[in-house]
Amino acid sequence: xxxxxxxxxxxxxxxxxxxxxxxxxxxxxxxxxxxxxxxxxxxxxxxxxxxxxxxxxxxxxxxxxxxxxxxxxxxxxxxxxxxxxxxxxxxxxxxxxxxxxxxxxxxxxxxxxxxxxxxxxxxxxxxxxxxxxxxxxxxxxxxxxxxxxxxxxxxxxxxxxxxxxxxxxxxxxxxxxxxxxxxxxxxxxxxxxxxxxxxxxxxxxxxxxxxxxxxxxxxxxxxxxxxxxxxxxxxxxxxxxxxxxxxxxxxxxxxxxxxxxxxxxxxxxxxxxxxxxxxxxxxxxxxxxxxxxxxxxxxxxxxxxxxxxxxxxxxxxxxxxxxxxxxxxxxxxxxxxxxx
Amino acid sequence: xxxxxxxxxxxxxxxxxxxxxxxxxxxxxxxxxxxxxxxxxxxxxxxxxxxxxxxxxxxxxxxxxxxxxxxxxxxxxxxxxxxxxxxxxxxxxxxxxxxxxxxxxxxxxxxxxxxxxxxxxxxxxxxxxxxxxxxxxxxxxxxxxxxxxxxxxxxxxxxxxxxxxxxxxxxxxxxxxxxxxxxxxxxxxxxxxxxxxxxxxxxxxxxxxxxxxxxxxxxxxxxxxxxxxxxxxxxxxxxxxxxxxxxxxxxxxxxxxxxxxxxxxxxxxxxxxxxxxxxxxxxxxxxxxxxxxxxxxxxxxxxxxxx
Numbered sequence: 149x150x151x152x153x154x155x156x157x158x159x160x161x162x163x164x165x166x167x168x169x170x171x172x173x174x175x176x177x178x179x180x181x182x183x184x185x186x187x188x189x190x191x192x193x194x195x196x197x198x199x200x201x202x203x204x205x206x207x208x209x210x211x212x213x214x215x216x217x218x219x220x221x222x223x224x225x226x227x228x229x230x231x232x233x234x235x236x237x238x239x240x241x242x243x244x245x246x247x248x249x250x251x252x253x254x255x256x257x258x259x260x261x262x263x264x265x266x267x268x269x270x271x272x273x274x275x276x277x278x279x280x281x282x283x284x285x286x287x288x289x290x291x292x293x294x295x296x297x298x299x300x301x302x303x304x305x306x307x308x309x310x311x312x313x314x315x316x317x318x319x320x321x322x323x324x325x326x327x328x329x330x331x332x333x334x335x336x337x338x339x340x341x342x343x344x345x346x347x348x349x350x351x352x353x354x355x356x357x358x359x360x361x362x363x364x365x366x367x368x369x370x371x372x373x374x375x376x377x378x379x380x381x382x383x384x385x386x387x388x389x390x391x392x393x394x395x396x397x398x399x400x401x402x403x404x405x406x407x408x409x410x411x412x413x414x415x416x417x418x419x420x421x422x423x424x425x426x427x428x429x430x431x432x433x434x435x436x437x438x439x440x441x442x443x444x445x446x447x448x449x450x451x452x453x454x455x456x457x458x459x460x461x462x463x464x465x466x467x468x469x470x471x472x473x474x475x476x477x478x479x480x481x482x483x484x485x486x487x488x
Numbered sequence: 489x490x491x492x493x494x495x496x497x498x499x500x501x502x503x504x505x506x507x508x509x510x511x512x513x514x515x516x517x518x519x520x521x522x523x524x525x526x527x528x529x530x531x532x533x534x535x536x537x538x539x540x541x542x543x544x545x546x547x548x549x550x551x552x553x554x555x556x557x558x559x560x561x562x563x564x565x566x567x568x569x570x571x572x573x574x575x576x577x578x579x580x581x582x583x584x585x586x587x588x589x590x591x592x593x594x595x596x597x598x599x600x601x602x603x604x605x606x607x608x609x610x611x612x613x614x615x616x617x618x619x620x621x622x623x624x625x626x627x628x629x630x631x632x633x634x635x636x637x638x639x640x641x642x643x644x645x646x647x648x649x650x651x652x653x654x655x656x657x658x659x660x661x662x663x664x665x666x667x668x669x670x671x672x673x674x675x676x677x678x679x680x681x682x683x684x685x686x687x688x689x690x691x692x693x694x695x696x697x698x699x700x701x702x703x704x705x706x707x708x709x710x711x712x713x714x715x716x717x718x719x720x721x722x723x724x725x726x727x728x729x730x731x732x733x734x735x736x737x738x739x740x741x742x743x744x745x746x747x748x749x750x751x752x753x754x755x756x757x758x759x760x761x762x763x764x765x766x767x768x769x770x771x772x773x774x775x776x777x778x779x780x781x782x783x784x785x786x787x788x789x790x791x792x793x794x795x
């Protein structure tokens with residue numbers, strides 16, 4: 149049994165302007181010790197999926213319409229709010245994008261860490277404090293015994309993110325959800341933060357869901373990848389499958405949009421257009437208007453289904469485009485056409 | 489699937505105690521920190537000293553004075569300050585110093601208690617409404633709007649008719665009116681704060697709503713609330729004076745600063761000291777509370793620490 153088994157999770161937001169289907173039919177599995185990367189551009193439903201797993205979707209306007217979130221065999225969508233509170237922080241923890249605002253500015257780090265421990269575990273203050281100091285040392289805060297007394301504003305962004313990781317991991321959760329944990333940090337600090345997560349994962353067997361739009365981060369840290377577009381999973385599989393044999397036009401285009409060190413004096417490929425408005429129903433393939441492949445059918449039609457192949461590689465296949473040529477030649481042709 | 493043995497060993501190793509520095513023996517609560525920071529603010533400390541002196545003067549003063557606040561001596565009516573009567577006497581020959589002290593007791597009591605009542609109700613109510621949002625918030629704030637629309641005087645008269653006159657009713661009446669604006673300010677602050685990630689982080693750590701409101705949101709809005717509270721104290725004292733003027737507040741022969749100032753301003757061209765002394769104490773209290781509130785706001789904000 150996988151640690152986390154999400155089946156057909158659908159979350160939407162009921163706004164005055166209409167129903168926004170932010171995450172549709174999401175399924176994912178995660179074992180202990182594994183890392184799942186969720187990639188996609190802004191608004192593709194990455195964060196909504198994670199928030200739904202932790203039941204942090206503000207309701208209303210949000211609503212988890214259907215699906216199951218089986219964590220250790222227990223459906224998190226069915227447990228009471230009080231049970232959910234016991235699970236949050238002890239079994240599943242989360243770290244957020246912006247380390248500058250994710251600590252309470254009015255409380256010392258020590259106070260916040262001791263609180264995180266004592267909410268879930270009976271422990272006297274001194275013991276909890278010593279546990280907090282150990283946790284800070286583990287995430288590489290120098291001089292933790294005195295820095296624990298600091299306020300959040302006395303730390304830099306990278307240090308604050310480490311403190312957040314220390315707090316999120318302090319009760320040894322089985323699953324850590326990291327929602328773009330490195331987006332707000334500079335590149336060297338990014339690497340350090342990812343190393344800390346990785347090291348903890350190897351030592352304690354924590355499963356990690358890493359939400360990001362940085363494919364480089366995914367390649368370096370994840371075992372499995374899920375590519376999301378317009379609230380749907382368009383492709384999922386092992387990290388090598390996604391990077392070396394991308395099947396979906398969106399995944400292929402994304403990879404073409406990464407600057408590489410070898411190529412010189414070439415304009416970087418960008419995916420034209422904007423993602424579809426999720427408040428409007430999408431009839432066919434969500435990526436159709438932006439797809440670089442030659443179109444052979446109109447936009448209308450049955451939405452393409454996610455098909456699992458023998459090797460576990462899932463792709464949402466559509467029959468709207470001519471896929472006979474590889475994406476390189478399609479893009480090259482596009483460039484020459486534009487030049488003419 | 490279970491964790492492997494070395495993982496368990498790793499977890500056990502983590503529980504090995506880290507040394508706790510000695511300085512942790514002393515408390516590090518929000519309020520103790522704020523007090524340390526306040527001590528570095530000279531103006532606030534002077535204000536605290538002066539305010540305490542005024543309170544002591546009003547509370548202990550009457551016991552030390554040879555005069556009784558209600559004892560009239562018509563032969564010595566309306567005399568200016570002298571060695572015998574330091575603040576002079578009023579038109580009925582009562583010693584103005586004792587009357588200022590006794591008036592101060594009532595004014596300070598009304599001011600502080602009504603403000604505390606307003607603070608307690610307003611902060612809890614506003615924070616709850618702001619945090620829960622949606623329909624709960626809308627309902628709670630419409631109740632506030634309705635109460636705002638109720639004319640204050642009629643409300644007080646109704647209370648007096650229903651429960652009879654007493655000082656406690658003044659606290660209730662003023663507190664019931666003043667908490668409304670407090671609730672609005674706190675609600676606005678909380679709405680701004682709850683979008684910050686630390687609130688989300690607190691939910692994701694499994695904290696209850698009550699814990700988040702009390703431990704994480706209210707301390708963050710205390711700064712502006714303290715300033716409003718110190719401005720509320722003089723406002724409440726003025727309201728009490730207004731009620732007394734209508735005959736609904738403090739009843740003669742008892743007096744408050746508001747009553748004394750009101751009496752004094754009727755005679756201020758002939759006997760200016762009758763206005764000067766109570767007004768001086770009233771103004772001084774107002775000043776010190778404002779400075780103190782300002783200092784407290786800075787002291788409560790950890791970012792203002794200059795060390």
